[in-house]
Amino acid sequence: MITRFAPSPTGPLHLGHAYSALTVWKVARDLGGTALLRIEDTDSTRARPVQEAGIYDDLVWLGLDWPAPVRRQSDHVGDYDAVLGRLAQAGLTYPCGCTRRHIINAGAVPGADGMVYPGTCRDRDMANAKPGDGIRLNMRKALAQVDCPLAYIEIGASTAQTTQITHKKLTDDIGDPILRRKDTRDPAYHLACVHDDALQGITHVVRGTDLQDLTPLHVLLQRLLGYDTPLYYHHRLITDESGKRLAKIDKSKALAKYRAEGLTPQDIKHMISFTD
Numbered sequence: 001m002i003t004r005f006a007p008s009p010t011g012p013l014h015l016g017h018a019y020s021a022l023t024v025w026k027v028a029r030d031l032g033g034t035a036l037l038r039i040e041d042t043d044s045t046r047a048r049p050v051q052e053a054g055i056y057d058d059l060v061w062l063g064l065d066w067p068a069p070v071r072r073q074s075d076h077v078g079d080y081d082a083v084l085g086r087l088a089q090a091g092l093t094y095p096c097g098c099t100r101r102h103i104i105n106a107g108a109v110p111g112a113d114g115m116v117y118p119g120t121c122r123d124r125d126m127a128n129a130k131p132g133d134g135i136r137l138n139m140r141k142a143l144a145q146v147d148c149p150l151a152y153i154e155i156g157a158s159t160a161q162t163t164q165i166t167h168k169k170l171t172d173d174i175g176d177p178i179l180r181r182k183d184t185r186d187p188a189y190h191l192a193c194v195h196d197d198a199l200q201g202i203t204h205v206v207r208g209t210d211l212q213d214l215t216p217l218h219v220l221l222q223r224l225l226g227y228d229t230p231l232y233y234h235h236r237l238i239t240d241e242s243g244k245r246l247a248k249i250d251k252s253k254a255l256a257k258y259r260a261e262g263l264t265p266q267d268i269k270h271m272i273s274f275t276d
Helices: 015-030 049-061 073-089 100-105 139-144 167-173 189-199 209-225 255-260 265-271
Strands: 002-005 034-039 093-096 134-137 150-155 160-165 178-180 204-208 231-235
Touching: 002 015, 002 204, 015 034, 015 049, 015 204, 015 231, 015 255, 015 265, 034 049, 034 073, 049 255, 073 093, 073 134, 073 178, 073 189, 073 209, 139 167, 139 209, 150 209, 160 209, 167 209, 178 189, 189 209, 204 209, 209 231, 255 265
Parallel strands: 002 034, 150 231, 204 231
Antiparallel strands: 093 134, 134 178, 150 160
């Protein structure tokens, strides 16, 4: 059994991250497995070394440890280019130069991964890709290559159930996702995450319910690339007094600030109602 905690060094860890990390290590301990740390730093415009150092400090302070070396995604961009090349060779990708404004003006609707792409560039061929183009997965072509039903097993504290994935869920709620970002050419989260989970032999993906609606896409990519599908456990989220999920973008209070104020790891566990 191998699981992982995979933060992005784009801001300091907050209480929600603490709950997720502690849950990952608890699941690994309860199942007699191993918890890995992975740094998902492929967003070159926002990832910062100082934030990565802070992740290590916060996790050690919480009493967690992990095997070395830690996989840093920015060190393996060539791996993701190779995976993307496999999908392109199968005719499942296309270049896209659309901006967010263009996508919104084209009548896109909200979905599980932001705005559902309206398909403006879907007829473009990879041979005509321009510098700065992003690369998208052609969802309809991808689904046409799947020859058996898509599904994954969702586990809980004492239960397990099989979740079936419909084609409609993927086309209507996700659409054609970005696999490589435009301009920066950074690999997208979906591609890098799925590849690394397979590479590292992850058997159990433990993460928050905010990512649950993206699991069908990850399962599809696993099928297309010939990877095994791990078990999934989506834990509850930590919210503020108004019920809003804690997030870096909202500048939720950093764990480092609680530490500087003299709180202990046990205080943090009490605040987030975490039981060892």
